[in-house]
Amino acid sequence: MEVFARKNMSFLDCLWDRMWPHLEQPSGMSASPDQNQNLSLKEASDPSTSTTFIALYDFRARSNEELTVRQGESLHVIRKQGDYVLAVKTCGSSEVGLVPTNYVVESSKEFFFNEPWYFDGISRTEAEKLLFSSLNQPGSYLIRPSETYTDQYSLSVRIQNRVIHFCIKKTDNGKFYIQKNRSFSSLQDLLTFYKMNWKHIKSPVLYPCVRQELLSTDAWEQPRSDFQPRRKLGEGYFGEVWEGMWKGTYPVAIKTMKQADVNKTDLQKEIQALKSLQHPNLIQLFAVCTIGEPIYIVTELMQKGNLLSYINSLEGRVLSPLHLMYITCQVAEGMAYLAEKHVVHRDLAARNILVGDNLSCKIADFGLARLLKEEFYSPSSNTKIPVKWTAPEAANYQRYSLKSDVWSYGIVLFEIFTYGEQPYSGMTNREVLEQLSHGYRLPRPRACPVDVYQIMLSCWRDEEDMRPSFQNLRDKLNSINTNLNHMQK
Numbered sequence: 166m167e168v169f170a171r172k173n174m175s176f177l178d179c180l181w182d183r184m185w186p187h188l189e190q191p192s193g194m195s196a197s198p199d200q201n202q203n204l205s206l207k208e209a210s211d212p213s214t215s216t217t218f219i220a221l222y223d224f225r226a227r228s229n230e231e232l233t234v235r236q237g238e239s240l241h242v243i244r245k246q247g248d249y250v251l252a253v254k255t256c257g258s259s260e261v262g263l264v265p266t267n268y269v270v271e272s273s274k275e276f277f278f279n280e281p282w283y284f285d286g287i288s289r290t291e292a293e294k295l296l297f298s299s300l301n302q303p304g305s306y307l308i309r310p311s312e313t314y315t316d317q318y319s320l321s322v323r324i325q326n327r328v329i330h331f332c333i334k335k336t337d338n339g340k341f342y343i344q345k346n347r348s349f350s351s352l353q354d355l356l357t358f359y360k361m362n363w364k365h366i367k368s369p370v371l372y373p374c375v376r377q378e379l380l381s382t383d384a385w386e387q388p389r390s391d392f393q394p395r396r397k398l399g400e401g402y403f404g405e406v407w408e409g410m411w412k413g414t415y416p417v418a419i420k421t422m423k424q425a426d427v428n429k430t431d432l433q434k435e436i437q438a439l440k441s442l443q444h445p446n447l448i449q450l451f452a453v454c455t456i457g458e459p460i461y462i463v464t465e466l467m468q469k470g471n472l473l474s475y476i477n478s479l480e481g482r483v484l485s486p487l488h489l490m491y492i493t494c495q496v497a498e499g500m501a502y503l504a505e506k507h508v509v510h511r512d513l514a515a516r517n518i519l520v521g522d523n524l525s526c527k528i529a530d531f532g533l534a535r536l537l538k539e540e541f542y543s544p545s546s547n548t549k550i551p552v553k554w555t556a557p558e559a560a561n562y563q564r565y566s567l568k569s570d571v572w573s574y575g576i577v578l579f580e581i582f583t584y585g586e587q588p589y590s591g592m593t594n595r596e597v598l599e600q601l602s603h604g605y606r607l608p609r610p611r612a613c614p615v616d617v618y619q620i621m622l623s624c625w626r627d628e629e630d631m632r633p634s635f636q637n638l639r640d641k642l643n644s645i646n647t648n649l650n651h652m653q654k
């Protein structure tokens with residue numbers, strides 16, 4: 166009667182409070198165990214005010230207010246109280262008390278709560294962060310409760326550089342659906358269907374999202390036997406790069422290095438730099454094997470190899486200026502992120518950008534990347550310098566900065582719009598530096614829009630401070646790209 170009256174005639178709350186004064190607890194004031202017991206038994210016996218939960222773990226009460234529960238025990242939860250729920254056991258004893266919220270789960274969720282793909286209590290933004298983190302790749306997915314509606318869920322799926330969120334609703338008879346004409350009795354059934362028939366949602370649903378806990382420092386070191394190199398992709402200064410499989414399931418790229426070839430400190434720095442940097446336009450580190458020889462650095466595999474070879478290939482040569490713009494924007498996005506993190510790349514060039522499906526581009530080769538402690542970083546001068554990509558102040562005086570990366574970005578633009586031509590072709594390094602000091606600059610490639618060439622020239626200003634920032638470059642190129650796209654329509 167009381168519950169019915171309060172629920173349906175809430176405008177008479179004052180009257181109900183007088184009639185049943187014990188039911189309302191002033192907010193923030195916790196009930197004594199005895200009080201808990203009185204009101205909870207009363208409320209718990211009414212199914213309209215309590216929900217059935219299951220204990221996920223054993224919990225031993227530490228005070229009279231708390232309730233000892235065993236894993237699997239069924240409880241009625243009367244209300245939430247901060248990080249606790251006030252609960253009464255559904256059978257056996259009539260004890261009432263508080264249990265930490267993370268020790269219980271609503272019984273309707275019990276069947277999927279422990280599934281690897283179910284992430285309770287994470288937001289849309291956190292889901293995106295997780296799906297973009299190391300160990301996850303395109304096709305990774307998770308299901309989480311909706312932030313807006315209770316009793317609804319969201320399926321978040323990573324597709325290349327984006328995460329798409331599908332709303333999972335429930336029909337009146339408790340079935341789950343994404344598309345109204347296809348409903349399923351469980352989330353498991355829904356997933357099984359969309360894994361097999363992903364074309365209905367245009368997003369491959371492939372791998373359960375790897376949890377953040379697994380990404381803790383220790384998890385980066387993985388057993389060598391988990392990786393099977395299959396095909397050699399290329400060779401660099403430090404070693405070879407192989408296409409391979411991780412645990413026979415995930416395709417990965419494996420960079421092999423002999424310990425003797427590598428300065429241990431440099432290697433650790435390279436690994437540290439890779440670990441802390443996560444962005445859709447940066448190559449993602451998955452794991453390392455530094456115990457034994459050769460060292461493996463395992464990253465995501467980019468199917469189309471490096472950008473220089475790609476744009477020079479049959480497939481690359483037919484790319485339109487619009488496609489080329491899309492590439493420049495992605496590289497600018499990745500570099501703007503590196504700039505935000507105060508990381509100077511020092512070797513930005515088309516050969517160090519990797520291409521995946523759907524023309525996705527990622528910046529690679531942080532072998533030379535270093536976290537900027539001060540405004541400028543001055544390395545030992547015996548490094549082999551790619552002069553034609555390097556800003557004069559860096560090539561002449563090893564004065565590397567985010568602004569010397571901006572210069573290199575201008576050269577990358579030249580490489581992109583010439584479909585992979587050598588910059589300053591026919592000139593020696595010495596001639597290049599000399600010509601630059603006299604004001605010479607590379608000419609505008611035929612496929613390059615005039616406003617993009619103006620951007621290139623701004624990257625090659627003598628005065629470092631006069632060069633644009635990567636944030637600025639990203640914004641300008643994105644707006645040119647948007648305009649070009651509109652003109653095409």
Ligand SMILES: Nc1ncnc2c1ncn2[C@@H]1O[C@H](COP(=O)(O)OP(=O)(O)OP(=O)(O)O)[C@@H](O)[C@H]1O
Nearest residue numbers: 398399400401402403406418465466467470471530
């Ligand atoms: N993650 C990857 N996915 C696909 N191909 C890759 C990947 N990493 C490297 N490659 C291929 O392997 C080649 C060699 O890569 P690596 O990074 O060892 O050398 P590099 O960058 O060309 O030279 P260096 O290391 O001397 O600067 C690249 O040019 C590219 O074609």
